[in-house]
Amino acid sequence: MFRRLFGKQEEKTQDEILLEQSLQKTRGGILGRISTIFQANEITDELWDELEETLIVADVGMETTSELVEKTRTRVEREGIKATKDAYLILKQEMVALLRADEPLQIEQPRILTVVLVVGVNGSGKTTTIGKLAYRYRLRGKRVVLAAGDTFRAAAIEQLQVWGKRAGVEVIAQAPGSDPAAVLFDAMRASQESRKAEILIADTAGRLQNKFNLMQELDKMRRVAAKQVHRAPHETLLVLDASTGQNAILQAKGFKETAGVTGLVLTKLDGTSKGGAVLSIKKVLGVPVRFIGTGEKIEDLAEFDPVAFVEGLVGE
Numbered sequence: 248m249f250r251r252l253f254g255k256q257e258e259k260t261q262d263e264i265l266l267e268q269s270l271q272k273t274r275g276g277i278l279g280r281i282s283t284i285f286q287a288n289e290i291t292d293e294l295w296d297e298l299e300e301t302l303i304v305a306d307v308g309m310e311t312t313s314e315l316v317e318k319t320r321t322r323v324e325r326e327g328i329k330a331t332k333d334a335y336l337i338l339k340q341e342m343v344a345l346l347r348a349d350e351p352l353q354i355e356q357p358r359i360l361t362v363v364l365v366v367g368v369n370g371s372g373k374t375t376t377i378g379k380l381a382y383r384y385r386l387r388g389k390r391v392v393l394a395a396g397d398t399f400r401a402a403a404i405e406q407l408q409v410w411g412k413r414a415g416v417e418v419i420a421q422a423p424g425s426d427p428a429a430v431l432f433d434a435m436r437a438s439q440e441s442r443k444a445e446i447l448i449a450d451t452a453g454r455l456q457n458k459f460n461l462m463q464e465l466d467k468m469r470r471v472a473a474k475q476v477h478r479a480p481h482e483t484l485l486v487l488d489a490s491t492g493q494n495a496i497l498q499a500k501g502f503k504e505t506a507g508v509t510g511l512v513l514t515k516l517d518g519t520s521k522g523g524a525v526l527s528i529k530k531v532l533g534v535p536v537r538f539i540g541t542g543e544k545i546e547d548l549a550e551f552d553p554v555a556f557v558e559g560l561v562g563e
């Protein structure tokens with residue numbers, strides 16, 4: 248019913264199945280209670296109170312919780328809805344509305360070369376995500392090149408090379424310690440000339456959003472990209488460790504202001520019960536979630552789909 252409401256086929260895609268599996272812990276936790284709340288016989292004040300409390304405990308955040316409950320309640324009252332199962336449907340619709348992106352993802356839009364910058368704090372899962380993205384788009388018949396823009400440590404370059412091999416795509420790298428903007432410049436030129444690549448994905452060093460020098464370095468990469476290819480970088484994906492819940496959102500605020508972030512990748516959703524925090528991300532940051540990391544393997548990446556996410560979050 249819920250899927251059909253959004254014009255979805257009954258058959259689930261591989262991405263939707265991955266999403267649902269990665270939300271098992273979240274659904275098994277406090278958020279799983281929501282479907283029980285809506286098994287009550289009547290819609291009462293207590294039902295709304297209980298819903299609000301559950302969402303807050305599930306790390307959804309105060310502001311988003313209030314808005315979500317208020318909107319759902321208003322619609323239920325205005326539309327004269329009496330059955331709890333119909334109210335539950337409205338709640339899920341409102342959750343989907345919170346997550347919808349305003350713009351399409353740029354990676355597969357037609358253009359000569361699409362440049363994707365991947366940023367985030369240490370250990371959030373940038374390099375792993377790049378490997379997964381490269382694999383995903385190569386399987387779709389795209390020519391992909393990776394740029395080893397994390398020149399901080401030799402091991403970081405090697406790690407990207409390992410992922411490149413796994414994904415079956417080329418990695419453009421320079422010696423450790425080189426200027427990341429120069430690596431990107433080289434990789435862009437190689438992509439356009441000898442490699443004829445359609446998608447270039449650049450790794451960057453893990454950094455804190457408040458480290459001035461590192462943020463300057465990122466800015467330089469952006470400027471170099473823009474000089475060489477019209478409107479590049481076309482996507483700047485911020486990778487966040489979803490297991491840190493609301494903290495991930497705080498971190499993202501800092502990045503968003505300085506790094507021109509256009510989309511989010513949430514990793515390690517599979518290992519956490521804090522998936523509820525995802526509901527407030529788009530509202531708080533104004534940036535949509537684009538991908539979900541669902542494990543450590545190369546195929547463990549799902550394109551974010553609000554309907555499948557909400558289904559996985561609270562159950563059908």
Ligand SMILES: Nc1nc2c(ncn2[C@@H]2O[C@H](COP(=O)(O)OP(=O)(O)OP(=O)(O)O)[C@@H](O)[C@H]2O)c(=O)[nH]1
Nearest residue numbers: 369370371372373374375453514515540541542543
């Ligand atoms: N369970 C799970 N683990 C993940 C996921 N994504 C990344 N990891 C793990 O997180 C750890 C860090 O991943 P990296 O890709 O090296 O992170 P990074 O952001 O590139 O780290 P730095 O280069 O040190 O800043 C690794 O052990 C990955 O296997 C995910 O979606 N799920």
Ligand SMILES: [Mg+2]
Nearest residue numbers: 373374397403
């Ligand atoms: Mg890395």
